[in-house]
Amino acid sequence: MARKKRSFGRVRKLPSGRYQARYLGPDGIDRPAPNTFRTKADADDWLAERQGEVRNGTWRDPDAGKIPFEGYALTWVAERGLAATTDELYRRLLRIHLLPTFGGLDLDEITAPCVRAWRAERLSTTGAATTVAKAYRLLKAVLETAVDDELIRRNPCRIKGAGKEVAEERPIATVAQVDALADAMGPRWRLMVYIAAYGPARPEEQAAMRRPDVDLDSLGVWIRTAEPELTTGRRAPGATKSQAGKRFVVLPGFMAVDLQRHLDWYAEKAPDGLLFVGERGKPFRRSTFGRKWRKARALVGLPDDFRFYDLRHTGHTLSTRSGATLKDTMVRAGQSSEKAAMRYQHSDTERQKEVAKGLDARVRADRRKAKARQADSASGTQRARDA
Template identity: 35%
Template structure:
């Protein structure tokens, strides 16, 4: 037999080809999605067996589960979601507080339902049933838990050793949530009452949170060396994070760098705050360069606890009228402030925007790396819409005034007398 004669046996319209070898056996081969030609790892006794093998490969390509033969590894089909998730969270590069949150969400909301299933067996319907049982009254937590589950599946999908061929988390919009709380920025009048009511050692915290847009963690880690009164600058290089873990019954606090490059920034201090800064440094801060600007009330070397500040903050919110009483018809409601120290950043963003600051400038001042994050702090000032309406009217007021003045002049102008020669007065040219 001439070499190659009668060996090609490809039916038009089918996937791959089957070649009959001189030995009488059949060899299957095909072109993969990467454009390369691959052969079956074994020869077949019958042509139909070779075709069946090609059909299986073709289905893998259609399902996007195909891998080059040299990359195929043995899959652990008994690997449970719990085993993979625990391995995932250990090897993931996460901030300490984020790691704690993820572990809590797994333990409380994901693993009790999905943990014992083989990870490769979980389907879209399983996710929908699980998601439907999550508490809809906590939409933000629900979205974050779903997002974590989807992220774990995405990692497993990219891991060739895990038998996951698709991400079953396909519920549209489940990983995002609309802001539930509508923040009403504090007015300058409310801010004045708040600052006046706070104890002297905390007044500058509220002023820095507003006029310099600093976060609580940034404020409580500020040290004397971070404030430059000559250049009127605050150097934000660190923040303190309060972890859920405890040592001797006290929550662990960890000093860390900002989570993004944008968080490490220099913030200019408005000139009208300089006297208050000088007074605070003199009366409430130790002499050393590392002395905390807002230390604990019991130990100047320890960070201020949020609970300590909150007691005084609530009193200030009551005085400023930013306090909500519990509803009589809702047994779950409680008295609470409708303004937080962090919300003062919104007030600062509004004031900065009214000065004409661009979005890029606001991002740098607020310490945001994306425009979307900065846009969440954009609000319309209470009197701004009225000012815009008044300004719009000015476009038509001059025209109306001119028209009115023209009519008034026409009514008061005496009739023209004809010239002595009886000729009509010369008309003025139209302008």
């Protein structure tokens, strides 16, 4: 009986007694199996699998993944056109958390066990679950693009929930504490504290505010751009965090005097001058402002982990307690995505004025209560002296 001729690939027996398999790939390159086989049947099975991949169009160049992760990841970041702060974050996550482990590996050498071991080590070493979650998401995104580029067959990042951040509930300040912070920061930065709490605007949004952004008639501020400060000290003017970040924020009525005084006394005098500048007339720096903030925070008695950014959380909470709907709060904070905005009722400027009015009433009421308590305390002390 004539021996059937092999239609795909070749198998030969080596002097060692093991078998080697080879085949001609769709790219015209002769490709050997990555290892030898104990039996001829095992070699035939391997060739059958490769032939099946060629026939159904799932064949992939076995050398495609031999690309250094470091170069691929850095190119991935550079090609994304990211905002300056996001670009800085991704490069820092790569430098500190990913490249020390994966930088010397090719894409196809990064396996699921390798990823699990890396994550466990990072969690154990740093204790920074939120940062590790960010790094994991970045690694997964880079390798997902490698899958799309047909450089690897499957993404090795398959740990359920590993990229999810579980942030602790942030503290909020009372109205009295916000007032005390504004006083402690001094008249030049008083308005910034109030806009952060009752706007509530992000620090980088306030850094970009200019005179034309202030509307004294409607008592509010326009937020059109953002100007975050990078860790290098360089400012990165650009768009707001999202499209929803471009908004007009109606401020509570009690801020009218502070807003007018700030324009008269502290804002840059040029028609398009910055709203917030330092004592020397330069854009405020995070380092200098941070020192003032830490001193003010200690003076008021707030915990060390209370950040300037937490004034936004304070504003969200007070707005809600003043009758704002979830949609109202999202609009004021510039947080609503287009998808989220469709789920809630419309919140226009008139509604924002209602929210600001309610917030104004809330703050004024809390201030009256605080003064009444002080008066009662003072009168009680006097009665004790007279007794």
